[in-house]
Amino acid sequence: MRNILRLALVVLALMAVAAVGIVAYVYSGIYNVAATRQHTAPVYWLLTTALTRSIEVRADDIVVPDLSGDDRFHSGLDLYRQHCSQCHGAPGVAPERFALGMTPLPPPIVQIGRERSAAEIFWAAKHGLKMTGMPGWDFKLSDEEIWNLVAFILAIPTLSPVEYYDLTGTAPNPTEPATDQPLGNYSGDPDRGKVALRQYGCIACHQIEGIVGPETWVGPPLEGIGERKYIAGVLPNSSQNLVRWIRNPQGVDPLTAMPELGVTEKHARDMVAYLYSRNDP
Ligand code: HEC
Ligand code: HEC
Numbered sequence: 471m472r473n474i475l476r477l478a479l480v481v482l483a484l485m486a487v488a489a490v491g492i493v494a495y496v497y498s499g500i501y502n503v504a505a506t507r508q509h510t511a512p513v514y515w516l517l518t519t520a521l522t523r524s525i526e527v528r529a530d531d532i533v534v535p536d537l538s539g540d541d542r543f544h545s546g547l548d549l550y551r552q553h554c555s556q557c558h559g560a561p562g563v564a565p566e567r568f569a570l571g572m573t574p575l576p577p578p579i580v581q582i583g584r585e586r587s588a589a590e591i592f593w594a595a596k597h598g599l600k601m602t603g604m605p606g607w608d609f610k611l612s613d614e615e616i617w618n619l620v621a622f623i624l625a626i627p628t629l630s631p632v633e634y635y636d637l638t639g640t641a642p643n644p645t646e647p648a649t650d651q652p653l654g655n656y657s658g659d660p661d662r663g664k665v666a667l668r669q670y671g672c673i674a675c676h677q678i679e680g681i682v683g684p685e686t687w688v689g690p691p692l693e694g695i696g697e698r699k700y701i702a703g704v705l706p707n708s709s710q711n712l713v714r715w716i717r718n719p720q721g722v723d724p725l726t727a728m729p730e731l732g733v734t735e736k737h738a739r740d741m742v743a744y745l746y747s748r749n750d751p
Contacts, residue, residue: 505573506665514682517574521599528597529589537588537621546622547637549615550579553607558582562631562720563640564729570671572603578674578688580727583626591620631727653735657709658743666737667744675728679748689728696749702726709746713738 495501509517550560557569557576569576582591595616598606607616635641664681667673673683677691698707704723705711714721716738719728733741 505571506669508668508682511682518684521602525590525594529587529593532589532592534588534592535617537617537624539621542618542621543625545615546618546620549611549619550622551638553611554579554619559729561626561629561634562727562729563634564731565671567732570731571669574602575668575671575674575683576604577684577686579623580627581674581686581688583623588620588624591623592616595619630725632725651736653739656736656739658739658741660740660744660747662737663740663742663744666740670731670733670737672731672741678745692745694749696746702728709739709742712742712745716741
């Protein structure tokens with residue numbers, strides 16, 4: 471009996487020390503909230519697993535209505551362009567610049583359409599997601615409108631960029647991006663490049679070695695890109711061509727689903743320096 475009491479006291483004391491430690495840590499300001507800093511892999515896992523499980527559990531008993539029909543699709547398309555594409559992009563269309571700087575990054579809509587069920591998309595859109603920047607749309611849209619959005623989002627994985635431009639009448643114009651400042655033969659800073667690959671939203675579509683991010687399969691993983699003979703199957707691999715692809719993918723291949731993200735020449739060179747540095751033999 472005594473021993474149990476003693477054990478309980480020790481456990482309580484340890485918990486008190488841990489609680490003081492946590493409060494001291496929070497107050498000290500040591501934790502860096504900068505959106506430009508990546509999460510560590512365990513923290514990222516914790517956050518995404520909690521988010522995914524929370525959505526799955528709550529969506530479980532939602533009854534999905536009939537989502538077929540052109541009316542739903544077209545209403546969903548209009549609503550999507552008004553309220554969602556700014557953050558989630560669209561086939562061949564980049565999100566707005568502000569959204570590329572968000573942590574967590576809004577996932578590309580094609581990824582959501584492929585991996586989430588109708589009920590899950592409905593629940594997340596209606597209630598929003600705490601501490602991510604994803605707004606809740608209850609009080610702004612009716613349930614019927616949210617189901618129209620769901621119907622459209624589930625159809626997105628079957629739409630090519632060209633079909634999306636046809637539907638919306640907005641072709642992106644693959645103009646050659648302006649060069650910002652003369653860079654001479656600046657060969658790029660891999661450390662800046664590593665941050666830039668997150669800050670331009672590349673990791674929403676590509677898994678990139680050394681960068682913590684979603685398990686995405688929208689674009690090919692970029693591991694080993696330095697070894698590849700062709701970039702996206704069209705350009706011979708060189709640092710100059712890789713910069714060209716990153717800045718102007720649709721100028722190289724008008725059919726590609728990789729959007730133009732407004733990358734400056736300097737940042738593109740930084741990205742290439744990082745991507746190639748992963749392959750040094
Ligand atoms: C201000 C930017 C923003 C806007 C606008 C926005 N979203 Fe989001 N959305 C996010 C972010 C950030 C996340 C969470 C990313 C994460 O951590 O998974 C998210 C997540 C989601 C998810 C859950 C995806 C998943 O797999 O976890 C769905 C579904 C979704 N958004 C649908 C929509 C719809 C539909 C609209 C328009 C009505 C919309 N979003 C508008 C930023 C936005
Ligand atoms: C919305 C999704 C999306 C985003 C964001 C995106 N990409 Fe891509 N990317 C793709 C797709 C899809 C392909 C395959 C293109 C093709 O083959 O036509 C691709 C291809 C590539 C390739 C060629 C890969 C190979 O195996 O040949 C590179 C390199 C690349 N992207 C780099 C980047 C960089 C750097 C960024 C950020 C500035 C970025 N991408 C942002 C979707 C995306």
